[in-house]
Amino acid sequence: MTDNVVDVERAKPVTLGGQVYAELCDRLIGGELPPGEKVSLRSLAEALGTSVMPVREAVSRLVADGALTVSPNRAISVPIMTLSAYQELTTVRMAIEGFAAERAALHRTPSDLTLIRRYDAAFRHQCVTETRDTAVAMRANRDFHFAVYAAAGLPSLMKIISGLWLKIGPLLNFDMRFSPERLSLGGAEAHHGRCLEAIIARDGPAARAAMTGDIAGTAAFIATSGQLHD
Incomplete structure (x- = not known):
């Protein structure tokens, strides 16, 4: 993570899910996840060194934020903007x-x-x-x-x-x-x-x-x- 400036619940993520949420926010804000990219819970969990549960929690919050989207077949991806x-x-x-x-x-x-x-x-x-x-x-x-x-x-x-x-x-x-x-x-x-x-x-x-x-x-x-x- 960068040292200080992307302040999305970075000050005190009290749960592992909060930490994962902050990391995914950092990647989205930094442009590391391009539009249309599929998001795999298991792959993210492996990359972040955690279990699937906190990743699922973080992804659910990002879907609610409008930063990720879920298709009818339950696939998760970065939205393609009009x-x-x-x-x-x-x-x-x-x-x-x-x-x-x-x-x-x-x-x-x-x-x-x-x-x-x-x-x-x-x-x-x-x-x-x-x-x-x-x-x-x-x-x-x-x-x-x-x-x-x-x-x-x-x-x-x-x-x-x-x-x-x-x-x-x-x-x-x-x-x-x-x-x-x-x-x-x-x-x-x-x-x-x-x-x-x-x-x-x-x-x-x-x-x-x-x-x-x-x-x-x-x-x-x-x-x-x-x-x-x-």
Whole structure:
């Protein structure tokens, strides 16, 4: 698991099922489980080193969250999103995550800045290196975003954003997973850099603009990729 930033019941998962839920949330939010992927309870239990029971409990919660779906034959999978649903979620994300970035610029602490700089540097490295690792890039992108959102200092806001990313996460890194050149050409590095600069300068509107620009840029690529249909 990453060290801190994806806060979905991560603070104190009191049961094994809670720990498994947090791990699966982490994978969904990080884009490690793509749309349409089948989820095997037994395979997950083996991968996580636990029994099937806590995995079943965690999966049931994720189905209730809308992050996983169960077909009539009881097969469990990551939902395939429609274009209209994706566009709706993108609109909501731009409003909520833009607000979080704006507030982060006004309320960030020195430790917040340390984390944001760390993840920005990790993502930037993957954008410029010739031997890029898309899995590392996806984690760094996710961690940068959530470090910014955490800096807003509103735990309830983090829960809302985490809920959005549970649904959108499997698609968010489509451009990096299938088009690695997007790391150097897609503009995310520049948007992240502008967001960091705005947060350092405590410029809320600029931080919001950079974050919404990042979200909109990725959304435009995915919407025109031919992968989403109504």
